[in-house]
Amino acid sequence: MAQLRDLKDELDIVIPTIRNLDFLEMWRPFFQPYHLIIVQDGDPSNTIGVPEGFDYELYNRNDVNRVLGPKASCISFKDSACRCFGFLVSKKKYIFTIDDDCFVAKEPSGKEINALEQHIRNLLTPSTPLFFNTLYDPFANGSDFVRGYPFSLREGLPTAISHGLWLNIPDYDAPTQLVKPRERNTRYVDAVMTIPRGTLFPMCGMNLAFDRELIGPAMYFGLMGDGQPIGRYDDMWAGWCAKVICDHLLLGVKTGLPYIWHSKASNPFVNLKKEYKGIYWQEDIIPFFQSIVLREECTSVQDCYIELANKVKERLGPIDPYFEKLGDAMVTWIEAWNELNPPPPAQTATVAHPNVAMKN
């Protein structure tokens, strides 16, 4: 496999946090060449310690308010959903975002995993959402498309999202945490796969990379935490929205490698309180997203996202007034995105792909 670029000048690492970032010490060999965007959650008068030698910018709530003015209302407070502010202010093509309780994991051989390098590999090689390859990623070293894979689809589609996984503490909901407090993920699955078109997945924000130019405006983490009826659904919300839009725009989403080491389970009792509305709302939200057909005229992520916001208000609004507010915040987010990321003069977005018949 060809050597991939390291993207040093093209990728920002976004970290939401409320504490000193000592966890960066372990990541130093891998992260130090990159620029960090730290989004400080909670009390802005606290000081966040960042280990020496890292290149970073740090935004607290006062900064968010100053940068966005009244539009700051779309950025959550007291919830890791605030990380999407970092996506907004970045000027780079790629984003990697990681939680501050995530450490370097090891392969079964004992070798430390450079998670960022694997995400870059995932993002810079195509995805295959239109047909399933049973030997997993055909672009991985020593792999290919199997017999019966249509040749017209072997170029693949551009990859928008790379979703990494977690060893040790799995990303369980509060009920599962309560029922299986001691379960640890020890299974190292040596695979990257494309999530097929038309299939939703639960996207976790703990260890996640994406192409900001391809899908950035859809990576809004919603209204969570302080003053909201729900928490711990920020990344899920972004994942549902982003996947539906990737499917429409013929972009790929990969999941699997790289693993990080997730060190600490959050409190399941606190989580239950944050999640419980999400747990029953998702029974309606997921069929809603599964049934969405975006208009063909929506050829940019922004177009798609505004259409989605309207549908959220119209079809989820009746469930709870929260979804009206969320739909409005989605529109505000796009306004903020466009303000901070004005399109280049000759932008041409297109949804057409020569070999693909739309299957909606």
Place this chain on the structure above:
Amino acid sequence: MAQLRDLKDELDIVIPTIRNLDFLEMWRPFFQPYHLIIVQDGDPSNTIGVPEGFDYELYNRNDVNRVLGPKASCISFKDSACRCFGFLVSKKKYIFTIDDDCFVAKEPSGKEINALEQHIRNLLTPSTPLFFNTLYDPFANGSDFVRGYPFSLREGLPTAISHGLWLNIPDYDAPTQLVKPRERNTRYVDAVMTIPRGTLFPMCGMNLAFDRELIGPAMYFGLMGDGQPIGRYDDMWAGWCAKVICDHLLLGVKTGLPYIWHSKASNPFVNLKKEYKGIYWQEDIIPFFQSIVLREECTSVQDCYIELANKVKERLGPIDPYFEKLGDAMVTWIEAWNELNPPPPAQTATVAHPNVAMKN
């Protein structure tokens, strides 16, 4: 995880072959308790040697003709597609089929893999085709559904098919074999996953198990080999048909573990001759299968398959007269199936599933 049944009296092993079955020696510890159905391909006057101590029945072409009479025309000759005759004459609930150049593979730890045991585990635990679980099989030991997985879907759906993989010689088409003659599959991916609803996959017949009661009549391997314009698409054909029907009837298809050791690459020049029509036809066949919507009234596999046969003739017939013949053979196959497998008096098949909104 609970101890699973071994299915000794409920599963037949089907082996198509043209040679002595010495490969069974290596499988003896795993296969000897089971009944084998050997389908002898080619010249019926040849004698196939079967190692001592195995319980088997063997059918050659004369037997196929005797059992099926004029309907024997639907069973391919000089092609491993003849294996489906074994599915037809079995009286068991489950089938495992394996090629005679497949040997026992080893886990990375060096432990020999009991492929049949893993297939049984796959078949006896539910599938999750309606939503993607990022930690793979939620029913595997030490695993579960991740945060954001809808609770209403966690019971899963019955599993109809378990598709196993291959270490050493990967299942490549002739062009890929020619381009990468030395590529070997050494990547042991420790995962079983459900192929999502609405997604087709290339099903390989080398290492395959299924629930005959749930999906048997769809496991027809088509018209291949002697007198036909095509070969090496027998399992692909069965896979496309079976997956579309599983999606319609809300049944699951799993792929991944177990691995077998595939010992010998077939001749790529011979394969190219067999495959070349399939390679270009599949560019039309796959969009055809991707676009199929079966009528709601089709509530049995047989109903679905007859409907599929009609669509094949109608929509693929214009590509080549072969598909007219294939559509007729599909109908003959179902007639033969019903003759040899009369439905029990009080058969009740139903397509409805309480928690699932059909998404066609």
